[in-house]
Amino acid sequence: MKLRRIFCVGLLSVTMLSGCSLFGGDDDAVKMSPLPKVENQFSPKKMWSSSVGNGIGEYYSHLRPTWQDGRIYAAARDGVVKAMDADSGKQIWKTDLTDKTGFFSSSKSPMLSGGVTAANGHLFIGSENAVVYSLNSEDGAVAWRTIVGGEAMSRPVVSNGVVLIHTTNGLLQALNEADGSIKWTANLGMPLLSLRGESSPAVAHGAALVGGDNGRVNAVLLEQGQLIWQQSISQPSGATEIDRLADVDSSPVIVGNAVYAQSYNGSFVALDLRSGQLMWQREMGSVNDFVIEGDRVYLVDQDDRVAALSLNGGTILWKQNDLLHRGLTPAALFNGYVVVGDSEGYLHWMDSNNGQFVAQNKVDSDGFLSAPLAAGDRLVIQARGGDVYSFSR
Incomplete structure (x- = not known):
């Protein structure tokens, strides 16, 4: 059961959950x-x-390899990042992002979590310590590291000279691709209770489309971080807060003039890209990314x-x-x-x-x-x- 795994592995910062007892005893377990x-x-x-x-x-972390120019790039939560030849698997370089000075974190592990993104000769990866790293994809050298507004558990997205980071406290931040400086911050809002994990943005026509933990899809102007529109794609119902969870943790996909998105306990929907108006929906909830x-x-x-x-x-x-x-x-x-x-x-x-x-x-x-x-x-x-x-x- 995905809900049990998400809560037990990554507990919510706003709620005390003890041993996942709120899910009931063994009789309630899904087989x-x-x-x-x-x-x-x-x-x-x-x-x-x-x-x-x-x-x-x-740990609940969607660290995932990426592929570019005949190389596979992969990372581990403990800070190891490797480049491998895609044909043979042979190591090309290896970097350890462990912060031995303790400057960025009191934890020895950088707790990498935000997926690996390759773009423009660099790799970008976030962490649960609220640090985003840029590495030179040729040799793994650290180009810059930036402290962001919260845990960076989603995959960074690079577009128009900025690196977009969606943090677990409901912030969408744009970092300068060249030096990591924060260009703008948009607050997408946060419910009292949410699942562990965040949507990565999709970018088209000068806007970033990203799901929020409040069950909405948000369109944000890429240049200034101004909110263009918000559209709720879930109508949560139920007797408990758990039943009413409505996170949009999957990443939206843009095809033509439509945005496709999915929410937990909700629907898969098609929205008009310009207005956010609902085009159609199908009751089928998930936190997983989908493929078109x-x-x-x-x-x-x-x-x-x-x-x-x-x-x-x-x-x-x-x-x-x-x-x-x-x-x-x-x-x-x-x-x-x-x-x-x-x-x-x-x-x-x-x-x-x-x-x-x-x-x-x-x-x-x-x-x-x-x-x-x-x-x-x-x-x-x-x-x-x-x-x-x-x-x-």
């Missing part, structure tokens, strides 16, 4: 679906694996159903229900397949046309949390323990 039996139509081939620090361990290709949306909902929706109207084209509550990663598209990892370390490969299983392979006993990455003709995924794997079809 993981058994591993589906799959007759493999092909065997995914492991090309290489490489260890990157200690990974994320049991052609006229289809591929997503994993909050109960670990994998589904494909029509981009025109949200019609459900297929739904795969055999992985319920297996702690799935967000989906990736790779060579015509929808691929997800699970908490037990399996990769599940589905036909993108109908959702039927075509392959399954056990990869890592530590399990997965972050999404697989399609890197050219390779599928790359990082396990909780820090090992990075590369597969070919």
Whole structure:
């Protein structure tokens, strides 16, 4: 159950939760679906694996590798950042961001958490210590580091000379790409209770679109940080605060003149890019990022159903229900397949046309949390323990 995992691993700063007792006893626990039996139509081939620090361990963190110019860049929560050759997995360079002076944090670990972004010859990564780092992608040297307004758990987004950071206290900040200085700060608002995790922005036509913990999608002017519009995409209901959680933690996707977004305990929606007005919605909540290709949306909902929706109207084209509550990663598209990892370390490969299983392979006993990455003709995924794997079809 994703809600149980999110709260138990990353507790809310505004609420005292003791042992997750608010979820009830064992009788209330949601049971993981058994591993589906799959007759493999092909065997995914492991090309290489490489260890990157200690990974994320049991923490709730969506650290995920990125890919650019024939290199895979990956990081671990303990501060290790590595560049690897995409074909061989061979290490090109390795950097340790541990702050030995204690200047930026009293903690020895930098607690990297915000995903890895590669852009314009640099890597950008945030941390739970409210520090954002810029590294030279050629050799891993630190170009700058900046203290931001809160935990930087979302993936940094680079556009028009700024690095956008969405922090866990509801701030969207724009940092100067060259030196890390803070250009502007927009306050998106925060509810009393929220899930652990934040939406990364999407950028188009001079605006940043980002989800908020209050169930809204926000459009912010990229140059000044001025709010253009806000649109609620969730109508929370229920007897408890838990039932009424409505975070928009998945990252919006912009296609043409539409913004697509999804909320927890809410809906998948299409909004007009200019006005924020609702175009259509489908009741299907999640905190996972989703993938759009052609006229289809591929997503994993909050109960670990994998589904494909029509981009025109949200019609459900297929739904795969055999992985319920297996702690799935967000989906990736790779060579015509929808691929997800699970908490037990399996990769599940589905036909993108109908959702039927075509392959399954056990990869890592530590399990997965972050999404697989399609890197050219390779599928790359990082396990909780820090090992990075590369597969070919």
